[in-house]
Amino acid sequence: MFGPLQDAFDAAQTWLFETAVQPLVYRFGLMAYLEDAYAATEWFLLGLVQIAVLYALLRPLEKWFPAEPWADRHGTGVDIVYTLLHRLGGFALLVFALLTPLTDAIARLLREADYTPLQLDRLWPGVTDVPVVSFLLYLLVLDFVDYWIHRGQHRFRWWWALHSLHHSQRKMSFWTDSRNHLLDDLIRDAIRAAVALAIGVAPGQFVLLVIASKMLQSVHHANVPWTYGPAGALLVSPIFHRRHHAIGYGHEGLRYGCNFAVLFPLWDVLFGTAQWQREVEPTGIRDQLPAPEGQAREYGRGFWAQQWLGLKRMVGAAA
Ligand SMILES: [Zn+2]
Ligand SMILES: [Zn+2]
Known part of the structure; x- marks a missing residue:
C-alpha cells in the first residue's frame, strides 16, 4: 500500500x-x-x-466545528512560525548539531562502563521481533518519560518560566503544539534522546517515534471538541489536553495542575492527575488576564520577544 x-x-x-x-x-x-x-x-x-x-x-x-469559537485567528500566526521552524528542520538541525556530541559522549560513557543498552528483548524474549509491538513499547516508555518531564515543567519555577510560553496562547489551535521555548525543547529532546539510547532504540525507529508522537500532539492541540469517546481513556484527546490548558485547572488545579500526559492518559490515571470534565474553558494563564482577575502579565507577542522574556524569567532577571 x-x-x-x-x-x-x-x-x-x-x-x-x-x-x-x-x-x-x-x-x-x-x-x-x-x-x-x-x-x-x-x-x-x-x-x-x-x-x-x-x-x-x-x-x-x-x-x-470549533471547540471554542473565535471572532478571528489573530494571534495564532506566531504558532505557525514555531511549527515551521520545528517541523521543517531548522530546529531539528540545531538539535542534531548540539546533541550529536552529547549523545556520542553518553554512548561512549555507557560503553566504557560496560553497559549494554537495556534491551526489552531480554526482559520479555521475542517481544522486539514484532516491529509493531516494539514500536508501541518504545512509544510507551518515552511517553512515561514525557509525563514526568511535563510534571517538572509545571513544578519548578525556572522550568515553568520556559514552559509558560506554551500555555500563554489563548487561541489554542493545531499549530500550538510547537509553541515552546527553544531551550525547553532542547532540554526535553536531550532527555528523550538519552533515554532512547539507554533502552536501545534504533535511530531509524527513533525518527518514526518522534514523527508519530508529534502528529498526535498537533491533533490534540486542535480547536476541535473531540473526546474520542471510550478511546479517549487510552489516547489523549483534544478535549483532555484542552483541560490542561484551561485557566485555573491545568496549571493550578490539583495543586500543580492536571492532564500532563502527552500521548497516553494512563499516566495521569496512575498518578492521580487525570480530569475528565468535557466543558470547554478559556485557555491561557491566569496572570495574563486583565485586573482584577489577573495582572495583564506579558508573555511577548512575537517569537523573539517570547524567547527573550522566557530566558530572563528563567534566570530571575525579569518578573
Ligand atoms: Zn503544560
Ligand atoms: Zn499543550
Missing part, C-alpha cells in the same frame, strides 16, 4: 537534493556533510508532508 507513496517520496527527495541542496553544499565547500545534507532533506520533506496533512485535515474542522 505504501509502495507508490514511498517511491514518490524518494523521487521528491532526490529531486530536491539534486536541484537545491547539493549545489549549495558544493558552493560552500561542505562536501564532508553531503550525507547529513541528504538526511536533512528527508527530514525537511517529512516535515512538509506532516504539515500538509495536518493543515488539510484540521484547518477546515477548526473552522466549521
